[in-house]
Amino acid sequence: xxxxxxxxxxxxxxxxxxxxxxxxxxxxxxxxxxxxxxxxxxxxxxxxxxxxxxxxxxxxxxxxxxxxxxxxxxxxxxxxxxxxxxxxxxxxxxxxxxxxxxxxxxxxxxxxxxxxxxxxxxxxxxxxxxxxxxxxxxxxxxxxxxxxxxxxxxxxxxxxxxxxxxxxxxxxxxxxxxxxxxxxxxxxxxxxxxxxxxxxxxxxxxxxxxxxxxxxxxxxxxxxxxxxxxxxxxxxxxxxxxxxxxxxxxxxxxxxxxxxxxxxxxxxxxxxxxxxxxxxxxxxxxxxxxxxxxxxxxxxxxxxxxxxxxxxxxxxxxxxxxxxxxxxxxxxxxxxxxxxxxxxxxxxxxxxxxxxxxxxxxxxxxxxxxxxxxxxxxxxxxxxxxxxxxxxxxxxxxxxxxxxxxxxxxxxxxxxxxxxxxxxxxxxxxxxxxxxxxxxxxxxxxxxxxxxxxxxxxxxxxxxxxxxxxxxxxxxxxxxxxxxxxxxxxxxxxxxxxxxxxxxxxxxxxxxxxxxxxxxxxxxxxxxxxxxxxxxxxxxxxxxxxxxxxxxxxxxxxxxx
Numbered sequence: 001x002x003x004x005x006x007x008x009x010x011x012x013x014x015x016x017x018x019x020x021x022x023x024x025x026x027x028x029x030x031x032x033x034x035x036x037x038x039x040x041x042x043x044x045x046x047x048x049x050x051x052x053x054x055x056x057x058x059x060x061x062x063x064x065x066x067x068x069x070x071x072x073x074x075x076x077x078x079x080x081x082x083x084x085x086x087x088x089x090x091x092x093x094x095x096x097x098x099x100x101x102x103x104x105x106x107x108x109x110x111x112x113x114x115x116x117x118x119x120x121x122x123x124x125x126x127x128x129x130x131x132x133x134x135x136x137x138x139x140x141x142x143x144x145x146x147x148x149x150x151x152x153x154x155x156x157x158x159x160x161x162x163x164x165x166x167x168x169x170x171x172x173x174x175x176x177x178x179x180x181x182x183x184x185x186x187x188x189x190x191x192x193x194x195x196x197x198x199x200x201x202x203x204x205x206x207x208x209x210x211x212x213x214x215x216x217x218x219x220x221x222x223x224x225x226x227x228x229x230x231x232x233x234x235x236x237x238x239x240x241x242x243x244x245x246x247x248x249x250x251x252x253x254x255x256x257x258x259x260x261x262x263x264x265x266x267x268x269x270x271x272x273x274x275x276x277x278x279x280x281x282x283x284x285x286x287x288x289x290x291x292x293x294x295x296x297x298x299x300x301x302x303x304x305x306x307x308x309x310x311x312x313x314x315x316x317x318x319x320x321x322x323x324x325x326x327x328x329x330x331x332x333x334x335x336x337x338x339x340x341x342x343x344x345x346x347x348x349x350x351x352x353x354x355x356x357x358x359x360x361x362x363x364x365x366x367x368x369x370x371x372x373x374x375x376x377x378x379x380x381x382x383x384x385x386x387x388x389x390x391x392x393x394x395x396x397x398x399x400x401x402x403x404x405x406x407x408x409x410x411x412x413x414x415x416x417x418x419x420x421x422x423x424x425x426x427x428x429x430x431x432x433x434x435x436x437x438x439x440x441x442x443x444x445x446x447x448x449x450x451x452x453x454x455x456x457x458x459x460x461x462x463x464x465x466x467x468x469x470x471x472x473x474x475x476x477x478x479x480x481x482x483x484x485x486x487x488x489x490x491x492x493x494x495x496x497x498x499x500x501x502x503x504x505x506x507x508x509x510x511x512x513x514x515x516x517x518x519x520x521x522x523x524x525x526x527x528x529x530x531x532x533x534x535x536x537x538x539x540x541x542x543x544x545x546x547x548x549x550x551x552x553x554x555x556x557x558x559x560x561x
Contacts, residue, residue, distance in 0.1 A: 029488045032445055035418060036482040037409045043478065046404035046429065053312040055085045055386045063431045064400045067315070069424075071433045071459070072400055086400065088314075092380060092392035099308075099322075099390050100368060103298030103349035106291040106327055107256050108341045114205040114281055121146045122284050125154040129182065135273040142206065145281065153293065155179050155284065161186040162229050165259065174255035175295040179287035180280070182260045184267065187225035191244070192217050200242045206281055207274045219263030220244050226261065235259075240279060246272070247279045256288040256344065288344070291327075291334045298349055301325060304390055305368055306376040310383035315399035318384070321367070328362040402428045407464075409451065409479060418442040418483065422451070422464050430476055431457055438464040442481070449481040525554040535559040 052064060060080050064072045072078060079087040114120070126133040126149050133149060141147065157178050159165040165183045193216045204210065214220075230250050238249040246263040260279055266272055292299060303322040311318040327343055346355035346364060352372075356365045376382055381393050408423040420440040425432055432453060442449060448469040453476040454462055467473055469480065526549070534541065538557065545555045 029490055030446065030485045031488065032413050032418075033484040033486045035411045035413070036480075036484065037411070038480040038482060039406060040477045040479060043404070043406055046427075047406050048402070048404050050402045051313040051315055052086055052400035052402055053386050054088065054310075054314070054383055054391070057084050058086055060084065061431075062402070063428045063433065065403050065426060065428070065433075066401070067399050069403065069426055069433075069435065078400055088393055092394055094374060094380070094392040096385075096387075096389040096391045097374060098388060099302040099304045099384070100350060100352060101300065101302050102353040102366070103300050104325075104355070104364075104366070105298050105347040106330065106343060107345040107347065108289045108291065108331065108336065109256075109344045110285055110287050110289065110338055110341050112285045112338055112340045114285055116142065116144060119144050119146070120281065120284070121148060122156065122280065123148045123150040123154045124156040124280075125149075125151050125158065127151065128158040128160060129184075129267055132267055132273070132276065135270055136277070138270055139274055139277070141277070145206070147277070147280070153177065155287070156280065157181050159183045162226075162261075166229065169255060169257075172295075174252075174257060177290045177293045177295065178257075179289065180258045180260060180283045182262060182280075185219070185221065185226075185261050185263060187222050187229070188219040188263045189222045190217060191220050197244070199244055201240050201275070201278060202242050203240055203282070204278060206278050210274050212272060212275050214244060214246070218244075219246060219265055221248055221261065221263075230259070240282060247276065249279060249283055251286075256290075258283045258287050289336050289338075289341070290347075291331050291336055293335055298347075299325075299330060301366075302384075302388075303353055303366055303368060304382070305371045305373045306382055306390070308384055308390065309381040312384065312386060313399060314383070315401075322365075325364045325366075326362050327358065327364050404429060407434075407478065409481075411481075413445075416443075416445070418445055420451070420466070420481070422478075425453060425464075425478075430455065432462055432476070433459050434462050434464070440464065440466050442466065442483075445483050445485065448483060451478040451481060452476060453478055525556060527556045527558060529558045529560065532559045532561050 052058065058080065060074065064078070066072050066077065074080060077089070079089055081087050112118070124147055136147060155178065159168065159181055162183055162185065165181055191214075193214065196216060197214045199212055199214055201210070201212070226248070234252065234254040236251040236253060238251065239245045239247070240249070246266050248261045250259040250261060252259065260283055262276070266276055301322055305321070307321060308318045310316060311323065343358060348354060348366065352368055352370050353366050354369060356367045358364050376392070379394070383391050383393055385391050403426045405426045407425040410421045412419045418441070420442065422438040422440070424436060425434040434453070449466045450469050450473075452465055452467065452473050454465065455475045456462055464478070466481065528545065530541070541557060542555070545557070549555055
């Protein structure tokens, strides 16, 4: 290392020559910092513990485990049939049978009173009432209310009279997800007044300051005629006005529909378009919704008269007549985004299956109306298999698992050694069942290493071992062991402050080095001339001079006057 005195900086790294002056020695010292465990990426993807289902097709060479991670043995703990599917040793002699399959659809009722801080989007099919669409352009709606014109899956449809509506319902129209039907009444009576009359909206929520007038000639309902078409046994009558009204809302409690029965003038009078909007919004906030939405779409499940003990595998307990059905989760997965609603009914596609009740956790329960199955005895268990069958089995107490469990690797550095502890390791794909901890020691921390598992089908011979990362192995790579070191450069100053100064004890000068306490210089000599009167003190002077000269210098003292 070449250091120039005038700059005191390192400018080159070379071997010393006789003209170089050492100022300090630099030592590179390494110290342990940390250890990084980097698992093999293939093992990370396989990390799992999966239940093996009954009749699941498997590789017969795969190692399966029981509940306590003990290796399971084929023909002792389980069977594999000729198709390569898992089967049980303990099966009942009773025949398997298929459960009753059914579809179901939820009927929800909205409970969302109109609020100014909530968005309302109502889709209307204006086919047949195009004039209403034009009249809506003449009024200003609240910013949070949107009446969209759509024809595909609308919330509101129009019928020209009661007969057209009822025929549509008889033809299956009740199955669609339209909530509200606007029907122009053909049975309304023409009422003639002597003068216009004001009618009040009992619960205005949109246009709270509006007044509406019934003119001397106006359509209102003939209740006798409407009652014959929409009997009170299945229809609730709702009106938003205090007295006479040109719009009557009827709730169909059988088909879960809302009908807005309107007099003819409601479709032509500009001054009453706000009143129509008021009724539309009110009907929407109390309307129905079906999940799933499409008319022919249903969620599917199965049910049995018997309690089903297991679902697919022996560790997956079921203990019910049908799988868990939670209507809140089903609704959240649908297109219905309102949060204020209640469950009114559940339709089913099988006449032998009916909706029973819903519990506090929003789980829905069904029941069969006819017991048409073989009865399960007290000693029997029933499992639903991947073959979509219910299978009788003798009561058993084990399960099978496909396990890929990464070993946990911990470490501790102490006394210049790195102690490694590896937890048990189980792998179905690698046929590994290492059920004890392994303790390993790394003595040289200046290298990196790799942890391996010896691959053998003999469980007793399966063991972990460590190799340097430069070595290779055909065994199972578990993880890289990367040892981090802190490198510290420690300088040792060889200069002696004050030595070799031209003035005695001048500490603005320093020596560049010393040997045995004497300043180091390139070999030379000096001549010191003193008066003769000092000659008797030659030895004392020589001793003092030697303190301040370098190891390679020779002092010559001459006494003269």
